[in-house]
Amino acid sequence: MLKLIIVMGANCTGKTYFINTHFRDCKADILNVYDYQQRAYNEAGFGESIPLSAQFGCLMRANNLLLADTINKLQAGRDVVVEQTFYKAKRRIAFIDAIREALGTAEIKTEIYVMCPDDARWEANLRERGSNRSVESCRKQAAEEIEFPNPVEGFDEIYEVTGEKIRLRMDTLQPEIVDRAREELAQEAERIQAENEKKRRRRELIESMNTRPFWHYCEVCGKKEFITADEAFNSGWDYPPQMGIFGLLGPRKCGNCSIINTLYWKIHTPGRFPIVLEGELSPEELITWRRIKNEPESLLHDENSNNDIS
Ligand SMILES: [Zn+2]
Structure with missing residues (x-):
């Protein structure tokens, strides 16, 4: 059976270290969203500083590139380990949905590991990265923004990782999470389509100014x-x-x-x-x-x- 492993969590929570420690030796391909973000920023013509207005588009592009590669590898019969922040249930649901749809009847086992480091580990990771953020502010932001995965999202196993402890955590099923996510995703798709349409019309108008009186x-x-x-x-x-x-x-x-x-x-x-x-x-x-x-x-x-x- 194919295996898809996702490692998620806030910045500097040790995702890459965890992957290197636990999955480096298995035969899976490891895909890191940061590589795709870099590619998306380069494609869009940005280096280190990305204007806020372009950030959402670049992050979505990176996520889509990562998704496409994940699907390609699974279709080629490879197991995949994905590193992605994946704060929101809707992003995880969209990701898993697309994979299941592309893979058809192929059986895939999905596991997700959520990095929940203790203060000391998080602090050490922040300093190692040269960040001057405090653990408190990171923890507060994570608590506000990260939705812990629920089994209704389509995962077979969900793990909470704290230091060396890896604990299976399957919360009570909350079907409303999926309903809400699908509604938000539909609204988002509509908004993106409208924005793209507006940009296309603008491009056409500017282009037409070369020839029209x-x-x-x-x-x-x-x-x-x-x-x-x-x-x-x-x-x-x-x-x-x-x-x-x-x-x-x-x-x-x-x-x-x-x-x-x-x-x-x-x-x-x-x-x-x-x-x-x-x-x-x-x-x-x-x-x-x-x-x-x-x-x-x-x-x-x-x-x-x-x-x-x-
Ligand atoms: Zn004049």
Whole structure:
């Protein structure tokens, strides 16, 4: 029978050490989520510092890569040991569901080990990693965020690991955990799909700006023309996509006017911190600034035409 072993727990709780001590000699393949996270960050073009907005996507990507490899190895008849934080029941349920679905009727025994170190061990691990976090704060965070696995999630055996003690802990079945997880996962899938759809539409719109005619407004002389980017460039306009980036402050002017009279120039005065304060702008500058912030949508329709059904 195939075997899937998952080792979960907070950071610095000794997951890797536990795996090396107990499973290094068995013939299983060992997969560590940290390797996949690194890959996901690199793919997304991030090194050490990852913006918070990109973190969720990268962690999901890493989890999916790990899942795909786990399935591939099990399908090839290999036992697998997975190291993953797996705080939430819904993540574990989704993982196990996907594996069972991909493996069809193949029998798989699933075990999960939850690292629950005592203070001394956790403290030692933190110092070894060079972390200056206190055990108390780690323990508090773990207590708040980690949901201890319940047998309803689909595990055959669940173990609590404290120091050298490995204790089988099969809590009372709580079917509502699965119901709630599936509901949350469905909502999450819907949200991710909507976000992806929004990003796709945005990409298509930006792409279309290379070829479609759109409104070019000269912020200096007030001239406006409904022309393509090529036509604008050839007649001397400073306008994205050829000059500057949609939505970011830059000169927006015709070929007859000087950059010195643009909002961009004013904001980038030497010795002044280049930040736009709306309260300091003239009414004309405010119109320019808001138009720029709302690009490219603000350039699709003539802003002076009244499209209302009156
Ligand atoms: Zn002009």
